[in-house]
Amino acid sequence: MPIMKRVAKGIKNVIWSIFISVWILNLFAQNEIKNETVSFSPVISDSILIDSLISVPSLDSLSYAADSIFNYVKKEQIDLCGNAVIKYHSSHIKADTISINIKKNQAFSSGQSFLKDDQHTLLGDEIYYDFDSQTGIVEEGASKFDKGFYYGKEIRKVGEKTFDVDKGIFTSCDALHPHFYIATSKLRLYRNDKIVAKPVIFYVNHFPIMALPFGTFPVKRGRHTGILVPSPGYNKVDGKYVENIAFYYAYKNYADATLSYNYYEKTGWELNFNTNYIRRYIFNGKFNAVLQKKITSPESSKYEWLLKARHHHDLINKTTFDINLDFVSSKKVWEGSSDIDERLSQYITSSLAYKKPFLGKSLNVNAYYRDDFLNETKSITLPKISYSLPSKPIYELFTKNENINEESWWTNFSFSYSFKAIHSGTIKDPHASFADVIYQNEKDSSGTYINQHNAGLKNSGSIRYGYKMKGWLNISESISGNEAVFDRDKNGKKLVHGYDYSAKSSVWFSLYGIRSFRDFYVSGIRHIFTPKVSFVYTPDFSENEKY
Secondary structure, eight states, rough: OOHHHHHHHHHHHHHHHHHHHHHHHHHHHHHHHHHHHHOEEEOSSSOOOTTOOOOOOTTTEEEEEEEEEEEEETTTTTEEEEEEEEEEEEEEEEEEEEEEEETEEEEEEEEEEEEEEEEEEEEEEEEEEEEEEEEEEEEEEEEETEEEEEEEEEEEOOOEEEEEEEEEEEEOSSSOSSSSSEEEEEEETTTTEEEEEEEEEEEEEEEEEEEESSSEEEEOSSSEEEEEEEEOEEEEEEEEEEEEEEEEETTTTOOOOOOEEEEEEEEEEEEEEEEEETTTTTEEEEEEEEEEEEEEEEEEEEEEEEEEEEEEEOOOOOOOOEEEEESSSGGGGGOOOOHHHHOOOOOOEEEEEEEEEEEEEEEEEEEEEETTTTTTTTEEEEEEEEEEEEEEGGGGGOGGGGGGGTTEEEGGGEEEEEEEEEEEEOOOOOOOOOHHHHOOOOOOOSSEEEEEEEEEEEEEEEEEEEETTTTTTEEEEEEEEEEEEEEEEETTEEEEEEEEEEEEEEEEEEEEEEEEOOOSSEEEEEEEOEEEEEEEEOOOOOOGGGG
């Protein structure tokens, strides 16, 4: 029993010793926490260490790293010095120095700073960022968007995809010091949507050339209505200029239109209108109109214009209609074109085409216009109508194929037919009127036509009968004729008529021979011999030469 009492007393003393030691260690630990700064060196892990005395549930996704990290427990602040990096959800901040206010859930960076928010990147001298609202401020900031760059004295993120810029500029020039830009005192950027600014001042080489009270510029990808971003610039020929001051309008998936204005300090201005349209399986086309003011000298100027149109229309029963129009006031309208083919072109051509199926073939109605700048002449064909029906059995006009007895003698009759009507004109007068171009003839003092028009129509047809006698002798009989009507002949006689016809009879047969060889590199030879005799009758129609 005395031994047991001594053992129990020893255990009791050990327990008390352990308790007193733990209490003393805890007391020293509390005194260390009261120290204001804790320095960690070298670089520690980029995972935050959360003290049990500080509750920061909203920063549970925050991680950071730096060359040196200072933790101010009492002020609830962490300082990151040297290559500092913060990551919070989709936001990243990089800077020389970053301070994190744990109590307010905010960060402040100084020195060259970098902020990446989702897919949007900003550079600046200082960054203020609020983790709760995920908004912030960038001092002396710059960023890139889909169509260019923007800069600002202060850039504020006020929404998930919204940024406000004070005293900002934006440009599509990628030079370090942009050659042209648009400056504004207040700017709001809706990411992947548009830029709204007021006022808007256009600069070229840091010189203001144009101002607007406000402007909206789309930066959204794809088709959408809005004002396009203009392109100022300078060259020795035009001087200062602003191109593509434009408004773009998109109508669903069917059409779009662009109205643009280009200003050139030394050479004038240009107004453009472009539109494209489509209705699937029905029609499609485009239209372009240009009006230019060309300054030819300090005292004079000249207006030039251009019209282009393309249209294709699918009508019922495989009928189609096509328009291709090109008209210009003169070749000078192409002098500033970026298309080398346009600048070198010596003529323009316009056309219309209507095509309609008829009796298995197509009826074609066409019109053409050609303006030759080199020879200073115009030519027109309006209209040109043509139809051609190749040889086919006559019975197809009266009955269906399944009701025909192929052994009947009259099934060997066939016919063909073609029709052509045309009006054409050549205009050499540079001052010709609309009537001169369309139909009116005009002669000079010597009696030579300077504007000449001709019109006529022609019918051609043939009938043929062919059969095989005794199964080997082929006989063919045919008669063909042509008829033509003209507005006048070569002697000036008006409304003249001419015709011709001919008859033809042919007989032929074919002989076939085959020669076979053995032990030879050619196994056989096959030959065909077809003798043919024809008789043609054509009366004298020499009078037709005057037509």
